[in-house]
Amino acid sequence: MINKSLKQLGAMLQGKEISSVELTQEYLNRINRLNPEINAYITIDADKSLAQAKNADAILAAGKGTALTGLPIAQKDIFVAKGWRTTCGSKMLEKFIGPYDADVIERFDGAGAVNLGKTNMDEFAMGSSNETSYYGKVQNPWDRTRVPGGSSGGSAAAVAARLCAAATGTDTGGSIRQPASLCGLSGLKPTYGLTSRFGMIAFASSLDQSGPMARSCEDMALMMNVMTGFDERDSTSLNRPKEDYTRDLNKPLAGLKVGLPKEFFAEGLSADVAKVVQDAIAEYKKLGAEIVDISLPNTKLSIPVYYVLAPAEASSNLSRYDGVRYGHRAQEYTDLMDMYCKSRAEGFGAEVKRRILIGTYVLSAGYYDAYYLKAQQIRRLIAQDFENAFKQCDIIMGPTAPSTAFKAGEKADDPVAMYLQDIYTIAVNLAGLPGMSIPAGFTQSADGKRLPVGLQVIGNYFDEARMLNVGHAYQQATDWHTQMPEGIE
Amino acid sequence: MSLNSADIKRIAHLARIEVNDAEADATLTKLTGILGLIEQMQAVDTTGIAPMSHSQDVTQRLRDDVVTETNQRELYQSIAPAVAEGLYLVPKVIE
Numbered sequence: 001m002i003n004k005s006l007k008q009l010g011a012m013l014q015g016k017e018i019s020s021v022e023l024t025q026e027y028l029n030r031i032n033r034l035n036p037e038i039n040a041y042i043t044i045d046a047d048k049s050l051a052q053a054k055n056a057d058a059i060l061a062a063g064k065g066t067a068l069t070g071l072p073i074a075q076k077d078i079f080v081a082k083g084w085r086t087t088c089g090s091k092m093l094e095k096f097i098g099p100y101d102a103d104v105i106e107r108f109d110g111a112g113a114v115n116l117g118k119t120n121m122d123e124f125a126m127g128s129s130n131e132t133s134y135y136g137k138v139q140n141p142w143d144r145t146r147v148p149g150g151s152s153g154g155s156a157a158a159v160a161a162r163l164c165a166a167a168t169g170t171d172t173g174g175s176i177r178q179p180a181s182l183c184g185l186s187g188l189k190p191t192y193g194l195t196s197r198f199g200m201i202a203f204a205s206s207l208d209q210s211g212p213m214a215r216s217c218e219d220m221a222l223m224m225n226v227m228t229g230f231d232e233r234d235s236t237s238l239n240r241p242k243e244d245y246t247r248d249l250n251k252p253l254a255g256l257k258v259g260l261p262k263e264f265f266a267e268g269l270s271a272d273v274a275k276v277v278q279d280a281i282a283e284y285k286k287l288g289a290e291i292v293d294i295s296l297p298n299t300k301l302s303i304p305v306y307y308v309l310a311p312a313e314a315s316s317n318l319s320r321y322d323g324v325r326y327g328h329r330a331q332e333y334t335d336l337m338d339m340y341c342k343s344r345a346e347g348f349g350a351e352v353k354r355r356i357l358i359g360t361y362v363l364s365a366g367y368y369d370a371y372y373l374k375a376q377q378i379r380r381l382i383a384q385d386f387e388n389a390f391k392q393c394d395i396i397m398g399p400t401a402p403s404t405a406f407k408a409g410e411k412a413d414d415p416v417a418m419y420l421q422d423i424y425t426i427a428v429n430l431a432g433l434p435g436m437s438i439p440a441g442f443t444q445s446a447d448g449k450r451l452p453v454g455l456q457v458i459g460n461y462f463d464e465a466r467m468l469n470v471g472h473a474y475q476q477a478t479d480w481h482t483q484m485p486e487g488i489e
Numbered sequence: 490m491s492l493n494s495a496d497i498k499r500i501a502h503l504a505r506i507e508v509n510d511a512e513a514d515a516t517l518t519k520l521t522g523i524l525g526l527i528e529q530m531q532a533v534d535t536t537g538i539a540p541m542s543h544s545q546d547v548t549q550r551l552r553d554d555v556v557t558e559t560n561q562r563e564l565y566q567s568i569a570p571a572v573a574e575g576l577y578l579v580p581k582v583i584e
Contacts, residue, residue: 099564192544206542235549304529315504322505324577329570336580341507353506354519357497360504361520362527374530376540381533383541416522432544461544 001026002162003484006071006219009165013060013070020060020070024053024114027072031117031163034488037144040158042077042135043085043118052114059112067222069112074164076155077118078125079210080199081105084115088201089123089133089151092327092347102199103231104168104210111226116164120154123349124318125175125203127151128421131412132351140183141485143449146405149179149421155213156183161488166214166223170200172207173306174401174425177437180213181400181454184439186471186481187213188220191461192432193238196231204313205236207306207429216481217438217471221245224464240462248469254288256470259393263299264424264456270403272443276453277399280440280474284397287473292393296385301378302427303419308362308375309430314352315359321347354415383431390460395470399424400437400454404445424456434459438471439480452480492517492524 001023004012012018028046035041049072056070080086080098082105087093101109108115122132130138130153138153140146141161148157152169156179159167169176171189180187188211195210202208212223224245231237260281265274285291323329323343330342348356362371389396401421411418428435437454445451455474459467475481497513497520508516562575571578 095568097568099561099568232550232552236543236547238545238547301530301533304527307523308527308530323570324579326568333580336582339580340505344505345507348506354516354523356504356506357500357516357520358523361500364500364503371527373540374535376542377535377538378530378533380538380541383544415519416526419526
């Protein structure tokens with residue numbers, strides 16, 4: 001049962017083969033057994049989850065169930081949920097109990113889904129390995145000595161280890177796609193503005209976007225139907241008609257023009273990952289796709305641009321943690337200024353502090369034009385690269401990350417090396433485009449472990465239904481996405 | 490642009506984060522690496538390019554000037570570090 005998709009589990013619930021309470025309890029039992037090691041969840045509240053499940057069973061019994069009714073879904077601990085501890089991976093919010101629901105939480109609740117718990121993450125979503133979490137690192141289920149990626153590392157590990165049927169993530173520079181790649185699951189970052197940021201703890205507001213992480217594109221389409229939609233409480237939410245993201249799942253791919261950016265296959269990409277990605281592209285040719293060589297000349301600049309814009313926005317967003325209204329307050333201080341400085345020094349971890357300092361520096365008097373303005377200008381060049389590319393192709397493909405999962409501790413002390421993990425994903429956030437990672441195969445590590453590789457699929461604005469179609473067709477022809485790590489039975 | 494430990498302390502003060510000397514030195518090394526990465530931008534000619542803040546051509550929405558929030562002071566203050574009689578407590582600011 002733990003290998004079943006949301007779609008299959010939903011059918012079992014509707015067919016009364018199992019109840020939501022039974023299904024939720026099964027996952028809670030697995031979490032009790034496996035989470036002490038994997039550490040994918042920060043907070044579990046069985047009473048709350050089971051109460052939701054019981055409620056879902058009543059809805060199902062009344063014949064009023066919809067696609068996600070009764071299905072246990074894990075929520076990244078970045079979403080404020082009423083009555084749930086919401087930490088964002090930080091000591092700063094260790095005792096923060098959500099006083100309201102994020103829009104995404106409201107939507108899943110409204111659809112009758114069960115909140116199975118809050119998943120581990122890099123502190124304030126700043127990281128690519130889940131090692132900056134105050135609540136401890138997360139194991140990659142494929143090799144427990146390796147990282148799951150980040151920042152949605154807990155969500156990725158939970159889906160991969162069958163500790164939930166699906167999970168939510170958020171993606172500012174690759175935080176859904178890179179962990180999806182490293183843990184062998186499907187993850188989608190929608191077009192900026194499609195999902196509401198209300199109640200999603202802010203990191204870099206012009207880049208942050210939530211999306212689904214699941215075992216298949218079909219499951220992600222069901223989640224997108226619930227997660228997306230206009231929300232007047234988010235000033236950047238887009239007011240567009242609701243879409244059915246399952247509508248194109250079964251379209252044939254014949255004639256699909258797939259662009260391969262030469263910059264995504266250049267220096268820095270590990271040879272075994274390149275091989276897996278090339279094999280996936282060969283599979284797409286078999287499915288009728290036409291391959292076009294394209295160029296995204298400013299790809300390399302996306303990292304410097306991101307490490308100006310994201311820290312700048314973060315330094316501003318995180319100024320709210322002052323130890324006055326909520327969050328950590330230092331025990332001892334001499335005056336108000338000292339209370340601010342000590343509370344923030346104690347409440348934030350090293351990587352978060354670094355990014356606040358970078359952001360404060362690039363926004364400080366005299367440097368705005370040289371850094372922030374310059375970065376916003378290059379951001380436009382990066383977006384124009386994609387605009388030009390989409391004149392030649394329907395969809396862009398390449399690797400999601402330059403390598404497979406790395407060992408815990410390997411890059412923890414070298415921020416610049418860690419930042420390069422996101423070389424293929426960041427430009428998508430800067431341009432506001434949708435990006436997806438799907439399992440495309442495995443490499444073999446030196447110590448004999450199979451490590452998943454993700455294929456990145458980048459679409460034009462609002463082209464998520466087509467991307468899910470592209471992913472679903474591949475998942476009908478291959479079985480990479482159904483494979484299961486050893487030792488989690 | 491190269492930074493020194495005094496710069497780190499000045500920036501940290503602007504950011505309201507206390508750093509001691511040892512932390513400032515350790516932070517300096519890491520920040521220098523990151524700023525080196527950022528410097529790559531300076532080689533790009535951006536003359537005449539309009540800065541981009543949002544991918545879609547959108548403007549801020551306006552709404553009617555009506556009350557949309559109800560008073561939930563007790564709920565919100567239940568997670569505050571220090572409150573008394575409905576007020577948030579901070580160290581004395583005015584002598």
